[in-house]
C-alpha cells in the first residue's frame with residue numbers, strides 16, 4: 261500500500277537558519293521598583309537579547325507561572341527570527357486560546373523577539389515595522405483632583421509641562437474615593453493593597469457632576485487643549501449615552517470605557533445618541549474583542565495594547581482592521597504597563613498609519629532606573645529614540661533589590677452594597 265508522503269511527514273522544531281539565531285535562554289524576571297513588573301528576557305546563541313513586558317496588574321504571578329511552566333521551555337533551540345511561527349505555536353498550540361493571562365505571556369515573548377530582530381537588523385524597531393509615519397508621538401497626561409477646583413488647577417499644571425492633551429478625572433461629592441483620583445498627583449497607582457480595597461460608587465451623582473468639570477475647563481483654558489475622560493466601565497449603555505450627550509458642548513478628544521464591552525453591541529445604543537468620540541479596549545486581549553466594535557464603527561479609538569493583546573504581531577492586525585474603518589489607535593499607557601511596553605508602543609505609534617494618541621503616565625524614578633530607556637518627552641510628545649531594538653533594557657542587578665510585593669486593584673460597590681465594575 262502506498263502512503264502519501266504528506267501524511268508520513270513529521271515536523272521537527274523549525275531549524276534556525278543559522279546557529280547564532282537559536283534561542284539559548286528564556287527567563288522571567290519579577291521585580292517591584294515602586295510597583296510590580298513581570299519581564300521576559302530571551303537570549304540567542306550569538307548573545308543578542310530581547311526584552312518583553314508581561315505585567316498584568318494584580319495578577320502578575322499567574323502570567324509568570326504560565327510563562328515559566330508552559331511557554332518558555334518550548335523556546336529553547338528555536339529560531340529567534342521566526343516570530344510569526346512562535347506566535348502561532350503559542351496561540352494555537354495551547355488549544356485554550358485568548359484571555360488576558362495567556363495573551364500577556366505571548367505578548368512578552370513576541371516583543372522580546374521583535375527587539376532581537378531589530379537588534380539583528382541594527383535598526384530601531386519603528387524602521388523594521390515600515391519606517392516612521394510621523395516625527396513624534398502625541399501623548400496625553402493624567403490630571404486629577406478631589407474637587408473640580410483642584411482638578412482644574414492640575415490640568416493647568418499639565419499645560420505648563422507642555423501637554424496639549426490631558427485626561428481629567430475628579431472626585432464626586434459624597435464619595436470617599438473616585439476612579440482616577442490618586443494620593444500622588446504625578447505617579448498614579450491604583451493597585452494599593454494586598455487584598456482589594458473597597459470603594460463606593462454612585463452613577464447618579466457622577467453624571468450630574470462631570471459636565472461641570474468640563475464646563476469649567478473650557479472656561480479657564482479655552483478650546484485648544486484636547487480633553488479626555490475615562491468612565492472606567494461604570495455606566496449602563498443608556499447612562500453612557502446621557503454622559504456623552506451632556507459633554508458634547510465641551511468637544512472632548514474622547515470618552516473612554518463608558519460601559520463594559522463584553523457585549524460589543526451595547527455600543528450601538530450609545531453611538532446613536534452622541535457624537536462624543538468613544539475609546540475602548542484597554543482590557544481586551546485579542547482582535548475578537550474588537551471586531552464588532554470596529555466593523556460597525558461603534559468607536560473612534562481602539563485601546564487594545566501590545567502587552568495585553570498578544571504583542572506587536574497581534575496588535576498590528578487589530579490596527580490594520582481598524583484602519584479600514586477610519587478608527588485610530590489610542591494605546592493604554594498606565595504605570596502598570598512597564599517602560600518596556602511604553603518603548604515598544606512608541607515605535608509602533610511612530611509607524612502605524614492610523615495613529616491617534618498614546619496614553620502616558622510617568623513611571624516613578626525607581627521604575628525608570630530599573631528600566632533604562634531611549635524614549636524621551638518633549639512638549640507633549642514622546643519619541644522612541646533611534647537605538648537598535650525597542651530601546652528599553654532591564655538592569656537585573658538593580659531589579660533584584662526590589663522583590664515582588666503582592667498588590668491588587670480595588671473593587672467597587674454601589675451605595676446599597678451591590679458589587680459593581682471598578
Ligand code: EZ4
Nearest residue numbers: 317450490542594595596669
Ligand atoms: O485602571 O491600568 O486609562 N487608564 C486606566 C488605568 C487602569 C489601570 C489598571 O491596571 O484605566 O488607570
Ligand code: CO
Nearest residue numbers: 490516517542
Ligand atoms: Co482607562
